[in-house]
Amino acid sequence: MEIEVQWLGVLPIVFGLGWLAARWEKRLEDMEDDVAQQKKQRSTFRGLNLLLNEQPDKAIDALVEVAKLDPETTELHFALGSLFRRRGETERAIRVHQHLVGRDDIAARDRAHAGYELGRDFLRAGMLDRAEASLNQVGDGRYLIPAKVALLEMYQIEKDWRKAIIAASELAQLEKKDYQDQIAQFDCEIALEAMRRQDLVASHLALDHAFIAVPEHIRATILRGEVYILGQRPKEAITTWKLIEEKYPAFLHLVADQWILAHQELGQEFVGLERLVAQLPEHGWGELLDIVYKHVLRLQGAESAELLMSQVLLKTPTLTVLAKRFEAQYELAIAREAQSSATDLKASVDLLKKRTSSLARYTCSSCGFRAKRFYWQCPGCNHWDVYSPKRGEGLAGL
Numbered sequence: 001m002e003i004e005v006q007w008l009g010v011l012p013i014v015f016g017l018g019w020l021a022a023r024w025e026k027r028l029e030d031m032e033d034d035v036a037q038q039k040k041q042r043s044t045f046r047g048l049n050l051l052l053n054e055q056p057d058k059a060i061d062a063l064v065e066v067a068k069l070d071p072e073t074t075e076l077h078f079a080l081g082s083l084f085r086r087r088g089e090t091e092r093a094i095r096v097h098q099h100l101v102g103r104d105d106i107a108a109r110d111r112a113h114a115g116y117e118l119g120r121d122f123l124r125a126g127m128l129d130r131a132e133a134s135l136n137q138v139g140d141g142r143y144l145i146p147a148k149v150a151l152l153e154m155y156q157i158e159k160d161w162r163k164a165i166i167a168a169s170e171l172a173q174l175e176k177k178d179y180q181d182q183i184a185q186f187d188c189e190i191a192l193e194a195m196r197r198q199d200l201v202a203s204h205l206a207l208d209h210a211f212i213a214v215p216e217h218i219r220a221t222i223l224r225g226e227v228y229i230l231g232q233r234p235k236e237a238i239t240t241w242k243l244i245e246e247k248y249p250a251f252l253h254l255v256a257d258q259w260i261l262a263h264q265e266l267g268q269e270f271v272g273l274e275r276l277v278a279q280l281p282e283h284g285w286g287e288l289l290d291i292v293y294k295h296v297l298r299l300q301g302a303e304s305a306e307l308l309m310s311q312v313l314l315k316t317p318t319l320t321v322l323a324k325r326f327e328a329q330y331e332l333a334i335a336r337e338a339q340s341s342a343t344d345l346k347a348s349v350d351l352l353k354k355r356t357s358s359l360a361r362y363t364c365s366s367c368g369f370r371a372k373r374f375y376w377q378c379p380g381c382n383h384w385d386v387y388s389p390k391r392g393e394g395l396a397g398l
């Protein structure tokens with residue numbers, strides 16, 4: 001019994017020690033937390049500092065360290081993912097975003113964001129099926145429109161024009177924006193594919209859709225004429241292209257050769273050529289000039305070609321026209337067997353051609369990409385209808 005009483009006296013001391021130990025442990029934990037917090041902050045600032053100093057390699061190492069210290073930092077994961085993708089390390093970007101998508105302790109908005117980023121990673125890596133699946137799972141919310149924009153871009157890369165039309169129509173509704181010009185271009189691409197298969201019915205059907213999207217669509221009008229040519233109906237082709245001749249002559253060069261051919265089949269080659277010649281005073285530049293010159297020389301001879309080029313030169317003083325005029329004079333000199341003037345003229349023609357061939361380029365109004373041929377979709381920036389039909393030409397005065 002005595003022993004028990006003695007123990008009772010010790011009990012408060014034991015409790016006191018226990019309490020002290022608990023407090024000490026908590027202080028230790030707090031200190032550890034403080035140290036971790038300070039370490040995290042230091043790493044974050046170091047990472048940001050390196051980023052600002054454009055040292056992404058070192059910045060990534062520092063930020064990965066922070067993410068390890070605190071796996072809850074979603075924003076940091078997003079920043080890392082985007083850094084990896086920008087540096088072309090798509091595999092690592094995919095891992096970061098997949099980790100976020102797989103977490104069920106983050107907000108729905110963050111998961112949608114991660115799904116969108118993952119879709120873009122897959123797109124970048126060329127894994128198009130997986131990109132499509134991720135982007136389609138983004139759901140409603142603020143990432144819906146960016147996901148659709150990415151899908152639209154992807155369908156164009158895949159040349160899946162039908163899906164591109166659906167995505168563009170959905171975006172038109174979501175953004176209240178006009179996507180009709182793009183949709184008409186996608187219909188034209190479908191028509192072109194059908195034309196390659198010689199499927200005239202499908203070609204016409206696709207072009208009907210293009211005209212529903214944009215009445216009098218220039219490319220669809222050009223293609224409709226080409227489908228008629230394929231179907232051996234030159235008269236209908238000419239009637240269709242009348243719209244280009246009368247309203248959009250700047251695009252006439254895109255059909256000029258086939259225009260002559262269609263007239264030839266109807267026994268009206270000279271009539272067809274005269275109608276193109278009539279356009280030269282206003283549109284005497286670029287490829288139309290090249291094509292008309294070629295056919296005038298073939299059908300009417302060098303004298304007519306030379307006379308025509310002199311007339312065009314008065315209205316359109318470009319190096320291209322000048323080169324063509326010298327070319328016609330050279331042909332005449334050869335015909336007259338005037339050897340010395342032929343040699344002189346040949347030297348001028350060569351010199352001018354060298355100069356004009358470097359100047360003769362179509363230029364994208366969106367990214368400035370210069371191309372020898374006309375494109376409906378810029379190969380540089382993938383935008384549609386950004387090339388002016390007017391090819392750059394050197395002015396004769398320069």
Ligand SMILES: [Zn+2]
Pocket residue numbers: 364365366367368369378379380381382383386
């Ligand atoms: Zn471009």
